[in-house]
Amino acid sequence: MNQETPIEILRPRMLYEALADAIREQIFKHELAPGEPLDEFRLAKHFVVSRTPIREALKVLASEGIVELQARRGCFVARLTWEDVLKLFDLLELLETFALREGVKARAHFEIGDSLQRSLGDAAGNAYLPELFERLVGKLRLAFGPLFDSPEMQASERLWAQLSQSISSGTDVENALNQLSAHCESRRGVAYGFFLRADQRLQERRGSALIEKQRKQAEQSETFKAALI
Template sequence: MDNDGPATGMLRPQSLVELATDRLRSEILSGALVPGERLVEEQLTQRFQISRAPLREALRLLMEQGLVEHLPRRGARVKTYSDRDFDELFAVRHALERFALTQTGGRGLEGLDLTGVESSLETLRDAASRSDRLAASDAHRAFHLALVALAGNRQLLVTYEPVIVKLQLYMAANLRLEADTSSPIEGVRRHERLLDALLEGDPVRIGDELDRHGARRYFH
């Protein structure tokens, strides 16, 4: 599947705001729209064949998700984050994942529903085999959300999700570089090792795998 360019074609009028949000979100997280790229309303309304009102609401929702930003007198663009921002986001992600997994330790494996973790890992394997970058990115996010959900703490999950979505921008910006320097299967194996550590139930090994998994030199 090729995600190198924005999709074309008008949107069907079921929920124009939802559809415009989903289309733009997919294009941003696939790397088709890159950080800093301007989102020109006139061009987008023509491409999606919608009016300005639903487009502006879609852009507002994407701003809330941390994927779009508005610059005074310059309009909307794909959100840009500094290296320091990403360093801080990685640190927050790591801390929240460690905390989530400490909350699962007392229940044992018999008390955990690993269906979401295992299902997203299988989706990641499939996406990697097809070199589908957006599907792999989405499966990566689903894996980590399912991992944190094991803690059974709804507020923790609400806090964690915006962090992992923002970090997908980092992934999208580095997809081509990663494709040139590593095999997609390497990302799958990192997730497999993390799941194996969880199944083993050894907190030391889980911590070690989280440390290796979260290294900024790859985010996959």
């Protein structure tokens, strides 16, 4: 986050909402890494705004569980453990199973559009499902960063394309549920490897940042010593 990024281009939305979107995107890319402190002044300078809309944007992200506001300590990007990730996958499986059952029951026409989550909500006839899916997926993006978009992590769309016939015909529901269950179990195994890779990347980044900080401190020390001579 080296260059200033004026946020005015995102108007006419409320400024704090646009800022929340921009900060959220940086978090999902791990440009702002899990556990990293979020300094209001630094963010305000980066986006060329005052601190007030930054503060409101961070409150929005805190309500989503993406950042944590800690009394007398400040704001930090939330950090998830593997146990947290497993709980998210458990909830995701529950929602997917519900969407599948409801879709088959209604014999809904199912076709994956721009958003798998919206398509599942339409198939289940439940307008609240996409929002729940989105919140869960957002937390998973927080955990995995850019690796979440790897083809291996996006196998769900291929599965749902295969299940579309069962949903549309309203038949073979048990086989469809078994396929979904097997997919969810496989997804956890694949995700564990990617979780370790994401964590390793963060560790390497923190190590590089520490080395750079020590280098700058050494340079400042040498400059100070030279000034005394």
